[in-house]
Amino acid sequence: MNIGEAARRSGLPAKTLRYYEDIGLIVPSGRKHNGYRDYSDRDVRLLRFVQRARSLGFSVRQCRELLDLYLDHGRTSADVKRIALERIAEIERKIRELETMKAELAHLAEKCHGDERPDCPILEDLAAFDPAAAEERELV
Amino acid sequence: MNIGEAARRSGLPAKTLRYYEDIGLIVPSGRKHNGYRDYSDRDVRLLRFVQRARSLGFSVRQCRELLDLYLDHGRTSADVKRIALERIAEIERKIRELETMKAELAHLAEKCHGDERPDCPILEDLAAFDPAAAEERELV
DNA sequence: CCTTGACCTTCCGGTAACTGGAAGCTCCAC
DNA sequence: GTGGAGCTTCCAGTTACCGGAAGGTCAAGG
Numbered sequence: 001m002n003i004g005e006a007a008r009r010s011g012l013p014a015k016t017l018r019y020y021e022d023i024g025l026i027v028p029s030g031r032k033h034n035g036y037r038d039y040s041d042r043d044v045r046l047l048r049f050v051q052r053a054r055s056l057g058f059s060v061r062q063c064r065e066l067l068d069l070y071l072d073h074g075r076t077s078a079d080v081k082r083i084a085l086e087r088i089a090e091i092e093r094k095i096r097e098l099e100t101m102k103a104e105l106a107h108l109a110e111k112c113h114g115d116e117r118p119d120c121p122i123l124e125d126l127a128a129f130d131p132a133a134a135e136e137r138e139l140v
Numbered sequence: 141m142n143i144g145e146a147a148r149r150s151g152l153p154a155k156t157l158r159y160y161e162d163i164g165l166i167v168p169s170g171r172k173h174n175g176y177r178d179y180s181d182r183d184v185r186l187l188r189f190v191q192r193a194r195s196l197g198f199s200v201r202q203c204r205e206l207l208d209l210y211l212d213h214g215r216t217s218a219d220v221k222r223i224a225l226e227r228i229a230e231i232e233r234k235i236r237e238l239e240t241m242k243a244e245l246a247h248l249a250e251k252c253h254g255d256e257r258p259d260c261p262i263l264e265d266l267a268a269f270d271p272a273a274a275e276e277r278e279l280v
Numbered sequence: 281c282c283t284t285g286a287c288c289t290t291c292c293g294g295t296a297a298c299t300g301g302a303a304g305c306t307c308c309a310c
Numbered sequence: 311g312t313g314g315a316g317c318t319t320c321c322a323g324t325t326a327c328c329g330g331a332a333g334g335t336c337a338a339g340g
Binding site: 013015019023035036059061 | 325334
Binding site for chain 1: 286287288289290
């Protein structure tokens with residue numbers, strides 16, 4: 001099938017399919033006489049696999065690993081689980097980071113009147129930032 | 141002062157200071173006779189301001205807005221607060237997205253034995269992904 | 281038979297916010 | 311005067327694509 005149909009069936013833009021071919025992630029089975037890419041049903045299954053993995057936040061590199069495991073019948077589920085747990089840990093780190101930012105911002109926003117006057121605790125906080133002190137807090 | 145000293149005092153790499161000059165975010169007050177960048181204490185204060193704002197996850201574009209407000213004594217705190225609240229909303233969106241990913245992954249990882257056998261619910265989930273059905277779920 | 285429009289091709293540039301590195305100049309201490 | 315640290319500019323690479331230009335292909339309709 002043509003790239004457009006493969007795009008529709010996989011839920012990915014045609015541009016992305018070309019990109020995945022470029023980087024060697026998923027290369028269509030062949031080309032038609034006219035030079036058009038020819039995707040097989042299997043190709044579409046792999047594309048969907050990657051689409052789902054990407055939607056869970058796996059990087060393209062990780063998708064490649066997962067795809068390799070998927071296609072390797074000698075894999076162990078332990079290998080797959082390890083990647084998933086790493087991804088979970090990564091997500092948790094990111095969430096903690098965002099929660100910290102949110103708490104600091106919320107604290108500042110709360111103190112800000114948000115009126116027509118120029119005085120603003122948010123700007124004052126930004127302006128008072130001392131990297132040396134911040135580093136010490138991090139070391140504690 | 142030289143770029144190295146300004147970097148130390150602001151907590152940013154020298155490379156970043158050059159980058160900020162390139163994009164016109166913070167341009168050092170002048171140059172010395174030898175062509176070296178010359179940062180003033182005020183420049184360092186602005187660099188710290190940006191460093192702190194970046195650490196709260198503001199984009200460089202948003203940093204520019206905040207910096208403009210900081211330097212505009214005719215600003216209103218309402219403008220600043222609006223930017224902060226937008227950033228908070230953005231953070232909350234991102235956290236929700238990550239929480240969803242984490243929940244799905246955790247669910248899959250839990251079902252996976254993680255042993256030496258190849259059978260793996262994680263890979264099965266990825267392989268069974270149906271973009272049409274996923275889209276319908278989204279529309280609900 | 282020709283045209284029109286949808287679809288396909290490749291290639292190039294841009295995104296955000298830097299980071300790394302090469303080639304070359306400057307300054308200071310020994 | 312020599313060595314090393316620090317400075318300069320410029321170019322390329324990172325991630326995962328997206329937008330667009332220039333041009334080939336195909337099927338349907340007049």
